[in-house]
Amino acid sequence: MTDSTVLVPLALAVDLGGTKVEAALVTDAGVVLPATRFRSPTGPGRTSEELQAAVDEVVTSALAALPADGLLVGVGVGSAGPVDEQHGLVSPLNMPVWRGYPLRDRVAAHVSADVPVTLRMDGLAITLAEHWVGAAQGHDHVMGMIVSTGVGGGLILHGRTVSGPTGNAGHVGHVECGGFDDPCACGGTGCLEAVASGPKTVAWAQRQGFTGTTGEELAAAYAAGDEVAVAAVKRSGRALGQAIAAATSLVDLEVVAIGGGFSHVSPDLFEYARQAVAERVEFGFVTKVRIVPTGLSQDGPLIGAAALVHRADVLR
Incomplete structure (x- = not known):
């Protein structure tokens, strides 16, 4: 050199x-x-x-x-x-x-x-990555999410990150979702992570009779039309949409980009989330939010x- x-x-x-x-x-x-x-x-x-x-x-x-x-x-x-x-x-x-x-x-x-x-x-x-080279390029009011073993998130508002006084702003996995009573390890009840993470979704399906043990097996069962698998993915998608609607009500998001292993369980997961957001019919500033898959690779x-x-x- x-x-x-x-x-x-x-x-x-x-x-x-x-x-x-x-x-x-x-x-x-x-x-x-x-x-x-x-x-x-x-x-x-x-x-x-x-x-x-x-x-x-x-x-x-x-x-x-x-x-x-x-x-x-x-x-x-x-x-x-x-x-x-x-x-x-x-x-x-x-x-x-x-x-x-x-x-x-x-x-x-x-x-x-x-x-x-x-x-x-x-x-x-991950929100920074989506804003930089991913699905949120060109937008300045963004939430990135990871739906995997847990559910994480982060915020960019007015083009800058928002982390709060401790660094935990955007921890959307621990927003409580109405209509769910799943206990969460954080001490809450009905937290998004307790409902919609991969392991928790599989565990709920198992309590309904599903015999698989992994998110990949749940995805295959969903694709095959298994009723329990379909109900499990719908349930998780709805919780996801409720949390996104709540976050958008709070900080007026433009785009939510979602990645993580369990986000690939089915493209329908995103549709169920969008349906839950669409119920906020009187709040156009909420229903405007776009929920998109990550623009990034693994x-x-x-x-x-x-x-x-x-x-x-x-x-x-």
């Missing part, structure tokens, strides 16, 4: 979720470098030490893959919430051994002191974490 070589600015993106942690290097065009992507399982059964080992493994592997013409300009960490943005702490609901865990500092220990490390809730990171969470670095100008 000569002195005239132009270095490619890269962000180390780290995404911590309820089933896995991933890390990769991402360009300032939102492209994940495939050879730098690594993942390791997480989940509620892991000890604190095992979770940290998983994070260390993927971070060190990704950093070791930094190309010769790459320049690490920052680290973005998107984590399942709740988070403490100011202090860099995480308390993922589905990882009970981590409460107030100093994830930002643990990740920062892998890079030099002059490399900034930014931690935000994963829902906010790289979305990593692109979102990288956006915390490459789109830092949008952060508030």
